[in-house]
Amino acid sequence: MRIAGMSACVPATVEDNLTLPIYKDENEARKVIASTGIERHHKVDAGTTASDLTVKAVETLLANMGWSAQDVDCFAYVCTSRDYIAPQTACVLQDRLKLRSDCCVFDLPFGCSGWVYGMSIVGSLMSHGTFKRAILVAAETNTQNRNPRDTTVRPLFGDAATATALEFDPEHSRPMNFMYGVDGSGFDAVWAPYGGMRNPVTPEALEEKEVAPGVFRRGIDMIVNGMDVFGFAIKQPPHSLKGLIETFHIDVATVDLLLLHQANKFIDEKIRKAVKIPPEKTPYCLEEYGNVTSASIPLTMVSRCREQLSGSDEKHCLACGFGVGLAWASMEFYAGDVKMVDVIEY
């Protein structure tokens, strides 16, 4: 299996961290920008869903590749911002995208590790040879399930949808290698306590409370326990990447691109230094888009590596996604001659 094409769609509305109304002055905003590297993010208008962004990303990708929706044998939707509690959003998207009725569609409700898990799952399905063409979507509307009056999350997270076209092509495919990781004891490091079966939505879950100075949340809002996530993110991703490098005898000097989940610059730089890959091989897009969870690795590829990945010489890539779960995954792959569509706006 090889990556044949990639696209990304972001909302047109931009929120600049420097002018967010949640800070007492610009100085406070500047400190946050300096420590995270995140200057702004794109935000959907109320009512726009991750699946809306997805339709635009997928239709544009198919058109640019000359694929018909009818050619797609498998459609995987990595997303936690689902349209409805039931059914899974991939079913709704089958109809909206006019995919075949015998297309294999499913949701993968992963967060930041989702694109890597998705590549592994779809790659395994395709390796049987019955699917020739697949679309892997990684999409999220993080601004909608977090409280806009929560200073710990608003400057960090943005919205995006990405589409990765995968093709069964044994002649031009190189092996992909994966390492997985999970620590369920950290389930409450990044979570939304209410809205599932454990804690259903009640009137109390919808009440907004000031849980710390400047931090307002409802029970249904996503909580990010910054200190615990940080401690996890500086430990497990380097460990995972080092494990991948060791297990699959990867010569780090031959790596062209280190594609990291765009958590924040401070965390990502610690990971990069731990695996000894130079900064010029480690692209970032978080300054412009913030943390877009599962979409962040493919968005980095689309927005920052278009020329490199569309060239005919294959690039040797390492990727690492890590976050909510806590779950993480690393992969090694090669990509070249990829149809890279520029970032489009919704």
Add this chain to the structure above:
Amino acid sequence: MDIHEFIENFAAQFDDTDAALFTAETNFKQLDEWSSLTALSIIAMVDDEYDVIIKGNDILSSDTIQDLFNIVEKQQ
């Protein structure tokens, strides 16, 4: 582990606070410059210098630098 070195490393995470203010008994969360971002720097420093990953709760439950030192020392 040496408490004096720990205090020095701790103080190095602050930009605007007089280094003389840092002692084993300093209530670090009472310092004007203390913020959630400083907390992240402390977690990173402890990882770099002592190869220990402390939890958010370790910081929340510590009042003084000595308290945090004790937690890190126990985990080493």
